[in-house]
Amino acid sequence: MKTSDIIAETLIDWGVEVIFGMPGDGINGFMESLRQRQDKIRFFLVRHEESAAFMACAYAKYTGKLGACVATSGPGAIHLLNGLYDAKLDNTPVIAITGRTYSDLMGSGYQQDVNQLELFADVSVYNSMIVAPEQAEMAVDIACRTALAQRGVSHLTVPIDVQEKKLEGNYSKHKVAGHTSDTYVNLRSTPDMQLLQKAADIINSGNKVVILVGQGALNASEQVIMISEKIKAPVIKALLGKAVIPDDHPNSLGGIGLLGTHPSAEAMGESDTLLMIGTSFPYIEYLPKPGQARGIQIDVKPERLGLRYPIEVGLGGDSNKILLALLPLLREKDENSNQFSFLQSKQKLMRKWNDSLSAQSDLKENISSNGAKMIKPQSIASAVSSFLDDEAIVSVDSGTNTIFAARFIKMRKGMKFSLSGTLASMACGLPYAIAAKIAYPKRQSVAFVGDGGFTMLMGEFATAVQHNLPIKVIILKNNTLGMIRWEQMAFLGNPEFGVEFSDIDFAKFADSCGGKGYTIKESGEIESVMQAAMGEKTKPVIVEAYVDPFEPPLPPEIESEFTKNVVKSFAKGQPHASRIGLTVFRNQINLLLKDTKTNITKVKDAM
Numbered sequence: 001m002k003t004s005d006i007i008a009e010t011l012i013d014w015g016v017e018v019i020f021g022m023p024g025d026g027i028n029g030f031m032e033s034l035r036q037r038q039d040k041i042r043f044f045l046v047r048h049e050e051s052a053a054f055m056a057c058a059y060a061k062y063t064g065k066l067g068a069c070v071a072t073s074g075p076g077a078i079h080l081l082n083g084l085y086d087a088k089l090d091n092t093p094v095i096a097i098t099g100r101t102y103s104d105l106m107g108s109g110y111q112q113d114v115n116q117l118e119l120f121a122d123v124s125v126y127n128s129m130i131v132a133p134e135q136a137e138m139a140v141d142i143a144c145r146t147a148l149a150q151r152g153v154s155h156l157t158v159p160i161d162v163q164e165k166k167l168e169g170n171y172s173k174h175k176v177a178g179h180t181s182d183t184y185v186n187l188r189s190t191p192d193m194q195l196l197q198k199a200a201d202i203i204n205s206g207n208k209v210v211i212l213v214g215q216g217a218l219n220a221s222e223q224v225i226m227i228s229e230k231i232k233a234p235v236i237k238a239l240l241g242k243a244v245i246p247d248d249h250p251n252s253l254g255g256i257g258l259l260g261t262h263p264s265a266e267a268m269g270e271s272d273t274l275l276m277i278g279t280s281f282p283y284i285e286y287l288p289k290p291g292q293a294r295g296i297q298i299d300v301k302p303e304r305l306g307l308r309y310p311i312e313v314g315l316g317g318d319s320n321k322i323l324l325a326l327l328p329l330l331r332e333k334d335e336n337s338n339q340f341s342f343l344q345s346k347q348k349l350m351r352k353w354n355d356s357l358s359a360q361s362d363l364k365e366n367i368s369s370n371g372a373k374m375i376k377p378q379s380i381a382s383a384v385s386s387f388l389d390d391e392a393i394v395s396v397d398s399g400t401n402t403i404f405a406a407r408f409i410k411m412r413k414g415m416k417f418s419l420s421g422t423l424a425s426m427a428c429g430l431p432y433a434i435a436a437k438i439a440y441p442k443r444q445s446v447a448f449v450g451d452g453g454f455t456m457l458m459g460e461f462a463t464a465v466q467h468n469l470p471i472k473v474i475i476l477k478n479n480t481l482g483m484i485r486w487e488q489m490a491f492l493g494n495p496e497f498g499v500e501f502s503d504i505d506f507a508k509f510a511d512s513c514g515g516k517g518y519t520i521k522e523s524g525e526i527e528s529v530m531q532a533a534m535g536e537k538t539k540p541v542i543v544e545a546y547v548d549p550f551e552p553p554l555p556p557e558i559e560s561e562f563t564k565n566v567v568k569s570f571a572k573g574q575p576h577a578s579r580i581g582l583t584v585f586r587n588q589i590n591l592l593l594k595d596t597k598t599n600i601t602k603v604k605d606a607m
Contacts, residue, residue, distance in 0.1 A: 003133040004033035004163045007097065007156075010140035011041060016068045016095075018042045018059065018438060020052035024072025026099030026112060029163030031070075044438065044467070046431075047459040049076050053083020054420075054431035054457075055438075056094045060087070061418045062393060063439050064219070066148060067094040073101055074112025077119065077157070082425055084123045084153045089422035090215065090240065091151040091280075091301060095143050096120070100129065103159040116157045125152035131159070133167040151301065191315045191322065199296045199313040200329035206273030206294065207338035209233040212256065212287075215240035215421065216278020216300055216319050221413075223323035224277060225249065232333040232340045234347075236264040238281040239406055240421040247410040251343065253350055257286045259406035262556040263349040270342070276311075278319045280304050282422065298322050357382075357407055364523035366548045374548035375523050377401070377476050381408035381448070383526050384474050387534040389444040390414055393436040397429030397453035400482035403553040405448045427456035430473060434460060437469040444534075447473045451544075452481045455504065464540040465514040472534055473510075473542045478549035479503055486553055493568030495575065510542035520545040550580045 001009070007030060011019070019041060023031045034043045046052045049071040056067030067087065071077050077098040087094040098120075100106065101113045120127050126146040130139050143154035203209055211233050217224055221244050228235050228251045235245050236256050245252050254261035256268070268274075268286060274293040278300070281287070287309050295311035297304075298319050305314030315322050333339040361382035366374045381404040388394070390412060396405040396419040411417055416436070420428040433447035454475050464471050481499040488494045507517030516539045518529050526545075533543045555562065570577040 001133070001167050002029070002033070002163065003130060003136045003158065003165050003167075004030040005036075006133055006136040006167065007130070007140055007158070008033040008037050008041065010137050011068065011095070011144070012037065014066060014140070014144040016041060016066055016144075018044055019068040019070055019097075020044045020046055020055040020059075020435070021070035021097075022046055022049050022052060022072070022076060024076050024099065026073030026076065026101065026160055027070060027097070027158075027163075028072075028099075029160065030097060030099070030158065034070075043070075045463070047463055048457055049079035050082050050427070051431040051434075051457050051460050051463070053080040053094070053096065054086060054428050055083075055435040056096070057083055057087040057090070057092050058395065058418060058428075058432035058435035059439055060092045060094055061090070061215070062416055062436050066144060067092065068097070069094065070097045071099070072112075073099040073116070073157075073160075074114045077114065077116050081119070081123060082423075083428075083431070084120075084155075086420045086423045086425055086428060087153050088123050090420070093147040093151055095140075095147050095154045095156070096124075098155065098157045099163070100157045100159045102161050103131065104161075106159070116155075120153075120155040120157075123153050124155045125150040126154040128155075129157050129159070131162060133162075133165050134169060191317060191325075195313060195315060196322075196325055197329060199315060200326060202294050202296055202312060203231060203273060203275060204331045208267075208271045208342045209273040209275065209339060210267050210271040210288075210293075211235045212238065212274060212276045212279055212281065213241040213244045214238040214277070214279025214281060215418075216298075217241055217244045218278070220277070220319040220323050221245060223320060223327065225251075227323060227327055227330060230327070230332050231330055232337065232343045233275070234263075234267050234343055236260075236267060238279045238421075239402070240418065241279060242406070243411045243415055243417040246413050248412065250347055253346055254353070255406045256281065257283050258555050259403045260286070260556050261350070261353050261407070263346050263353050265556050266349060267342075267346050274309060276309065277323070280307055280422075282308065284308050361408060364526070366551065373522065374550075375520065375526070375546060377404045377478075377545075377547040377551055378408055379523060379526060380474065380476060380520070380545045380547060381405055383530045384446065384448060384534075385409045387530050388412075388415065388446065391440075392444040392446060393417075393433075393440060395419065395429050395432030395436060395445070395447045397447070397449035398424045398426045398483075399450040399453055400486070400551075400553045401429075401448055401450040401453070401476045402483075404476070409448065426450075426453035429453060430457055430460050430464075433471045433473065434464050434467075434469055437464075437471050438467075445469075445471045446534075447471060449473065449475055450482065451475055451477045451479060451504070451506070452501065454506070455501075458506075458509070461510065461515060461540060461542065462513040469540060470536060470538055471540050472536070473540070474533075475506055475542060475544045476547050477506065477544045478547050480549040482549060483553065485549075489569040489574060490562050490565050493565035493572070495569050495573045506542050506544040510540070513540075515540040515542060517541075518543045550576060552580065 056069040060067030147154040302316030429449035437445040510517030
């Protein structure tokens, strides 16, 4: 066999079923090996290598398997980096295969001669060049094993001429025969009983225990719920852990941080015990103050234990196994306990918070100073939520759309949800949705994106058409980088600058690609258009919803610094100050009126 054949066969042995990428002369030897093995490993053609890396990352996130992508030398390899950094920062196992110029011309300034080992050094947990066919199987073995074990990116680059070299002797004598793909991931140990008992003792003694879950708890949803119900503890979700527990579960307090809820902020502020499961939530200002709560953390990567919050017990390993071992050691809290009272108080706040969200989405429109009606993005997110199938997979981009998705798209049992978490990269939503549909062809796959993020890789909508993937792409269209606008105003106190785009007709774009395009310009169209779009079974769909560009993505608790900076930006010449001020004022008045009507109704019902 040739080197390329050995690489392809070894990937197959490791269970790789699909590889995302784009061909090129620097990788065409490997492409031929993939062509000859189409019945065992599927090559999925994209229109930009960045998308290939995003898709590999999303595929791994949604399936738990090893993601794979391929690109040619030089610029093709460079384009992979953003999606691979997404995988690195979200601890996702991905292998990237790249071509390299001829081995005898490396370092000579030949065409596309880029030092890819140096280029990929920071993004990867394993990074190597294959220089001979005898080495290839061992290199791929190590790359796959390391990516899975360390939950990160492995990169292998192969010079053009080496791809075509034939194996003349035996494989490397340093290669141990056989693969471990079927068992390796399941060999995660659980901590000893002494550590588990110590963790249980801390939890059992707590009166205000809070559970914070992230992506690492997705495989332990049932255990998280059982523990939450047993110890009467509220569950707060980092965004990558949104699907760990359904949003309608009575113990769920929703998200945390800027995109979180008021009840979760209060619970964190009052907690005396914090149990973190599978999360490295980076914004420590939203966690309890150090010393306020006793910390316990479970993480598959032991080096992350105690990274964000001081802990007394760190449990390294698989969340599912650890929680199963911990559960019998926990005492059930009764309804007379302080813990139950704590939970009840937060459940009451959560009901009020959900009523507030319903009021926001029910308003549907803002009215500008000239009388024009503008759709509120909350109402679009809420409508999307109502049309999701029971096993829907929701992929979200980065921007103001992220906040509205976090709050208004409700996860039910069996659903999946993901996005570019720690990297928070724009452009990920569409590639994620495509990867989800490839991984689960029978499940509804929905991308919820902003127009800024969508346009970065919008060519991949044609990819969805080419591969007959009937995904749904919901675009919040405001022709603005909305999150950047608010960051400039609220974080720095500056007027917005450089954030407005020209208009693109995304519905026509969808039609021209061979998909189906829908437009929502008035609130009265939301229900009917969404029903038609979400019901489409044969073609990829775009729904462009014209939303109010001045709707503020407010944090759950507005700090005085936030208000001061917005006022400062107005004073410095914020061009839309009056329109933004009017929207914020009317939102508060409408919510106040809604609360007043609700309270009057409750009084009447009680009489």
